[in-house]
Amino acid sequence: MAKSQLLDMTAKSQIILDRRTESICIKNLTVKDPEVFDVLSNQKEVERPEFVKRAVKVGTIALRDVVVAEKIDFVKREFALLCFELEKIFKRELGKEGMKGELEKVFGDEGKLHSCLEKLFGKDGKLVRDILDMNNKNSPIGQLRATIESYFVGKDSEIYNMLDPNSQDSPISRLKQELINKLDAIETTIETYLTRKEIISKTPQKGFDFEEVVENFLLYLSKPFGDKVERTGTERGKLGNLKGDFVITLHDPTFRGKPPRIVVEAKTTANTRLTTKSLLGELRDAIQNREASFAIAVTDTIISEAIGCYYEVEGDKIICSCGENGLPLEVAYRIARTYIILRSQEALKNAIDTSKINAIVCRISNDLSAVRGIKTELTKISTTSEKIAIEINSLERNIRLSLEELQAILSYDTKETDKVEHKKRKPNPD
Numbered sequence: 530m531a532k533s534q535l536l537d538m539t540a541k542s543q544i545i546l547d548r549r550t551e552s553i554c555i556k557n558l559t560v561k562d563p564e565v566f567d568v569l570s571n572q573k574e575v576e577r578p579e580f581v582k583r584a585v586k587v588g589t590i591a592l593r594d595v596v597v598a599e600k601i602d603f604v605k606r607e608f609a610l611l612c613f614e615l616e617k618i619f620k621r622e623l624g625k626e627g628m629k630g631e632l633e634k635v636f637g638d639e640g641k642l643h644s645c646l647e648k649l650f651g652k653d654g655k656l657v658r659d660i661l662d663m664n665n666k667n668s669p670i671g672q673l674r675a676t677i678e679s680y681f682v683g684k685d686s687e688i689y690n691m692l693d694p695n696s697q698d699s700p701i702s703r704l705k706q707e708l709i710n711k712l713d714a715i716e717t718t719i720e721t722y723l724t725r726k727e728i729i730s731k732t733p734q735k736g737f738d739f740e741e742v743v744e745n746f747l748l749y750l751s752k753p754f755g756d757k758v759e760r761t762g763t764e765r766g767k768l769g770n771l772k773g774d775f776v777i778t779l780h781d782p783t784f785r786g787k788p789p790r791i792v793v794e795a796k797t798t799a800n801t802r803l804t805t806k807s808l809l810g811e812l813r814d815a816i817q818n819r820e821a822s823f824a825i826a827v828t829d830t831i832i833s834e835a836i837g838c839y840y841e842v843e844g845d846k847i848i849c850s851c852g853e854n855g856l857p858l859e860v861a862y863r864i865a866r867t868y869i870i871l872r873s874q875e876a877l878k879n880a881i882d883t884s885k886i887n888a889i890v891c892r893i894s895n896d897l898s899a900v901r902g903i904k905t906e907l908t909k910i911s912t913t914s915e916k917i918a919i920e921i922n923s924l925e926r927n928i929r930l931s932l933e934e935l936q937a938i939l940s941y942d943t944k945e946t947d948k949v950e951h952k953k954r955k956p957n958p959d
Contacts, residue, residue: 739797740760743774743793743795747793751862755780756777756780758775760774761776762775767817773818773819776791777792779791779869781870783873789823789869792812792815792819794812794815794826798828804832805835808832808848809848812826812848822869822872823847825847826846826848828849837897838898839860839897839898841864849861856897860893860897871886
């Protein structure tokens with residue numbers, strides 16, 4: 530070993546291992562090696578302790594790997610020697626080709642295993658003939674074929690019976706019965722619905738359907754403003770009665786205290802005669818019962834020509850019809866909301882020209898009346914057009930009947946004329 534690789538240790542040097550902290554303490558160690566001295570002297574004095582630590586770590590790991598590599602090389606050499614000795618034994622005991630020759634006798638193309646497999650699985654092999662031949666009814670494959678045919682082939686097969694809708698126990702028959710039962714249930718539901726619809730159209734319950742229409746429309750109208758719509762027709766109010774089908778609680782950031790309300794009464798004219806007097810009485814009660822600031826009565830149709838489709842009364846009540854598209858009800862809700870906001874905000878009264886608002890409301894009311902008048906005239910025109918069309922069809926039918934009658938008369942006269950001429954040409958026997 531070279532002198533540069535020697536570590537000289539004094540008699541008092543000692544290496545202490547602390548397993549608890551996994552640390553190493555080397556005492557009184559002196560290294561006399563020019564190469565080590567040269568490398569270490571080139572390091573700064575403050576860096577030398579860390580450098581020595583790294584050197585010890587790297588050297589230790591390198592030495593460990595060298596020892597492991599030497600052990601692996603030893604194992605390889607010993608195993609190669611074992612293989613060489615085994616090969617010598619196989620050649621001596623099994624012939625020149627050793628193990629290869631013996632394996633060829635068993636597993637080669639002409640070996641014993643190939644011959645045995647040929648007898649079992651070859652073209653005329655026993656396994657193919659007795660087990661895999663589907664035409665042999667005694668073979669497993671033949672029996673499997675017969676079983677499959679019994680399930681799928683012919684009218685007596687299992688599948689045919691399962692798919693026969695007329696067979697009482699077949700799955701298809703049960704499915705058929707279930708479908709029939711479902712269709713019967715659907716038919717019953719439809720009949721019940723149609724019967725209920727007919728009853729509703731003839732009884733006061735029709736009002737409930739109208740209330741649903743009004744509720745949906747009020748929800749649609751109030752959504753942009755954030756107003757809250759509640760259906761209250763089945764709840765008793767302050768007066769202990771059910772007056773007031775809907776309550777609309779207004780939402781506005783300028784409101785102080787309890788927000789104001791609009792109460793809505795939905796009325797149908799199917800089985801009740803509605804008058805202005807009766808509606809006003811109900812609206813007065815509804816305002817008190819629901820603690821509202823404004824009341825709207827909406828009807829399915831116009832109750833009188835004097836009221837029309839929109840009518841304001843007493844400054845805090847509106848009577849309107851729903852109309853084909855709900856426009857009168859929309860006008861009533863928006864105007865009622867405007868009146869309430871104006872009355873609740875003193876500052877707005879001074880800042881806004883109320884006469885201008887009143888003029889706009891008056892114009893809207895007049896436009897609604899004009900729309901109704903035009904629709905009435907269109908209905909009259911449509912009715913008149915239908916009457917004229919019926920009259921024209923009747924006249925055209927009469928003309929065709931007259932033509933046929935004329936043709937019939939002409940045909941009759943022609944036949945009579947032919948008879949007379951025939952008599953004239955016939956010789957007299959006298």
